Amino acid sequence: MTEIRNVVADLARFKRRVIVIGLVVLGAFGLLCTRLVYLQVVRHTDLAEQAESNRTAIVPVVPNRGLILDRNGIVLASNYSAYTLEITPSKAGKVDDTIESLAEVIDITPRDRRRFKRLREDSRSFDSVPIRTRLSDEEVARFAAQRYRFPGVEIKARLFRNYPNGDTASHVLGYIGRINQREKEAMEDWPEEDVANYKGTDYIGKLGVEQSYEKTLHGLTGVEQMETSAGGRAVRRLASHPSTPGDTVMLSLDIKLQKLVEDMYGDRRGALVAFNPKTGEVLAFVSKPTFDPNLFVEGIDTESWKELSESLDKPLLNRALRGTYPPGSTYKPFMALAALQTGSRGPNVVVNDPGFFNFGGHRFGSPEGNIGGVDMRRSIQLSSNIYYYSLANEMGVDKIHDFMKPLGFGQVTGIDLGGELRGVLPSTEWKRNAYKRPEQKKWYAGETISLGIGQGYNTFTMLQLAQATSIVANGGVRYRPHVVLATRDTVTGQIKSVIQPPAENLGYSPANVAVVREGLVSVVTSGTARGVFAGAGYQAAGKTGTAQAVTQAQNTKYNARALEEHQRDHALFMGFAPANDPKIALAVIVENAGWGAGAAAPIARRVMDYWLMDQYPSEADMAAIRVGKATAPIGKPRPAGEMAWPASAAPAAAP
Template sequence: MADMTELRNVEADASRFRTRVVVIGAVVFLAFCLIVTRLLFLQVVRHEDLAAQAESNRTAIVPIVPNRGLILDRNGVVLATNYAAYTLEITPSRAGSLDDTIDGLSKVVEIQARDRRRFKRLMEESRNFESLPIRTRLTDEEVARFAAQRYRFPGVDIKARLFRNYPLGEVASHAIGYIGRINQAEKARIQDSDEEANYRGTEYIGKLGIEQSYETALHGATGVEQMETSAGGRAVRKLSSRAATPGDSVMLSIDVKLQKLVEELYGSRRGALVAIDPRNGEILALVSKPTFDPNLFVEGIDVENWTALNESIDKPLLNRALRGLYPPGSTYKPFMALAALELNKRSASMIVNDPGFYTFGGRTFRSHEGGLGALDMHRAIQFSSNTYFYSLAVEMGVDTIHDFMKPLTFGQSTGIDLNGEVRGTLPSTEWKRNTYKRPEMKRWFPGETVSLGIGQGYNNFTMLQLAQAQATMVNGGTRYRPHMAKAVKNAVTGAVTEIVQPPGENLGYQPRNVDIVRNAMVAVNTGGTGTRVFAGAPYTSGGKTGTAQAVSLGQNVRYNAKALEEHQRDHSLFTAFAPAKDPRIALALIVENAGFGAAHAAPIARRVFDYWLLGEYPSEADIAAVQKGQASAPIGKPRAVADIPLSAP
């Protein structure tokens, strides 16, 4: 019996053992399956990802920032270039106490208060892990001094960088623009675009002018280097690389020597001038005075200079050519005359009496003292009769004027290849309804039409619009898109590619009507208000002087310049073209608060034409006379343009 019991116990133990073996075997098998599954997942499914991570642990991809393209004028003069220099840079996240770090650095290299302020501003605009310059353009001696004590300053390094340089300083600054460090808004915009990869490592971007408008061409293509790194992150050797492609050079249509001359002729006066080739829309000069030095902005402008520029009453940062809005004054009259002819509102021979005033709706509008008597259209333009054009405006009506002037780009975007252009105001009944909120202000009153005929009232345009309209009219009525850039030059191949412009649009003017207006403008310079200024010129030109109010004086208040502050005095305007029969240049300019157009604006136009058509540069005495508003025809012996050196003022 005992044997049987013992036998049953042995069999039970064996059964339990077998069960345990099976369970353990199943567990081992399951674990093995899990291991195999995990291995398959890692080796097959995540192979590429893990391989890349492993590779990144021993390699680093370093972007190679391309050299920025040059900006050249029409004659190949360099307006924007690059140069290499050393910078002292701090990565805030690695530097510990910034104040202590900067104080310690100041004992090794010179760090001024403005360097500290600029660094603080860059800190506010950037992320903590970015390398930011505390000093730029270090000398070799400063580089050596820091290198000897680099171990004391974690997170601080010397870097070799390319710096943008504008060798002519303030000349053409509004047209060329400048570059600056990429801010957070620009970073976000780049990240949302297809250009994100191309801007890795790039810290600067075009902010204004051509630098901004042609950023894509100027920037180039970013290259990459794959570097093998040590466990500490130091580069050991280069594994592969793709070179960066330098940015293309942008070749402009402006003649920078002409640009500099015009800026010099303005002297300390404020104003703007735009000169256009009426045959194709090329901008020959785009002047806004006063100017500024774009070199100040490249590394971040300091507080003192920014305050001086931003708070100046002369507004040097305002691009007056594109954004300055002015009533065109009497320079509007030739366009009113053309409208009358094209719309059959008046014939050129119709006589209008100018008694020196015009009365409408019980209000008297002033014209010439004593009046000009009986006038046809030719004499009305030549002697700038207000009465003639007051009455013409009333006969045409505001909406008819608007519809004719709109295709000439008055109050419209011209489409120039620069950002920031404003539209201005070309009034109409619809415009007034949409502009004003009070019901009584929405209505157009007939008396408001009167002043439109002489370029006053609600009329407000840019000099670019006025020059564009002038060029369109004198070439017979074909409107070309004004443009600054002519071509791009490939940095690698040297191939020059013209920038294709849209074809000109013919506005359909009758040639005989255009000739009537052009001949009257020629008479302005041969026997009218521009006679003294253009005396002795070996070419024939057309022009129109204008004087426009800067502030409203109220009804029946007589203008007295001496009784007004300088910024309240009338503006001096002039539009012109030359040669008369086949114009190669048309322009519009304003000298702010200078008074009569023939005294201050027309002399500048004469010197521009002498430069462009004759290759003559005015004498020093003549330039001084123009600056003072004491010039008419040129004085002194003119110099050959080719003999005048071009350098920063």
């Protein structure tokens, strides 16, 4: 049967379908055009930047770290460039297998592996960690030929810090090391511009001047815009903004004097700080034993770290800044000045010294024995313990504290080196805060007696003792101690002095200072240090001291031979010269060396000879000083100006 179709209806249906399909296609094209307009017009700039970033990479350019120089322009810290082989653990797969394969191409020692392991523990998985440093050109070529085998491994050209004088002045200079995780977290709180400036920086100052002047030495990070391949490899440089080297830091330190003092200590432990009393400039800042800061630059290995950290001599301890000691008899001149300034005792008051002092049923002895009647000058000259036992008892602990505090005892001096310890300048308030049990909080009158001779709770740094000596030498005028004189812009060569706070006059009576000075002069002319300063070409003033390293039982006679070496008394000396116009003031301690005149004063004499007379000890004299058997210089002194600079040292080139 033939189907009868409605052609007109079919045609109408077809037209409707065509129109719908056309509208759909037109709508699709409209959407496509709208999207194209949005991408090409509205988001053109943003997408162009993304496309460019896929083709290019912004690479930070780490600046050259600034130099550190001594007061004579001798280079104490510099830089050198070398290749390093580095592994990014997150990209390298099995790191141990990668290292084994690398060892077939480049020599990797067990020490390299230990250092890598320690550095990796302090880093994140996507940080680049060095496995080898100071690669030769041949080693670089061998690795480059087989680089395809080692994903996540690359060679980088890096700047390394160098300390050309090795362990000389290491506690002052400090060192740099890789930024650890704790330091990275601390950086998050820095201002945004400082964080940006450390992009690409892997090393930071850890101690000393390197740490205190980190941002000055670091410089300004530059950037390079690099065109990269699809695999992320740099193809060519498109643009660059060079980095700005860090400023040169110029110290007040005299490195030749510093080296002389360190050599005079030999294998002994101790500290010496020498000032220009009229400016607060630190001329020598010695802590013995020292350490080689170059060990830390590439990441110190476990064995070296263990040797340094576990040594009984504690070479990492900055004794001048963080070592606290009883000042012993070197405290007596300051007690004398306290008596004069507070009106507690006049200079001509005579006190009988029978060799002992009885108080509260206790007998406080004196190694000097019965020396009879002494006034203030003779009490300093003969180092009378009895004179100062009685003086401390008369003044009381709080009056002593209040006078000694402005001198800097038990206070942070504000020197431009981090980590300074305060020590202890006792008072009744201090004891209440220092102890927990009620009976411990109470101050007993008998505890005051030993304070007068620099024992008891008194513990100070050599920096504090040197500052106090400098103040007395300067007639009561106090300067803040500092080791940095100025900075020099590496680009322009402009030198900018580091501004120090104004001097403060403590208001001491010149007549009172003169009494103390006369006592100190008598020590080196006819007292305990007369043999050491015999024949000096200047008039020095000073005081020897002996301080207990461990507390002796009451009425027990001190016997050095019966004690372990680390338990024996310390030898101290404080002084300045010339006495009437001081140009140098210092404090020195030789740990466990006994008598101050036998071990500490000879070092001080040679320091003053160097600074004031341009004299350097003879070889025979140096040998005697190192073993604590020196008095006045022996042999013919050598002209200091003719002595060679420390090994590898040389004046810095002009900018």
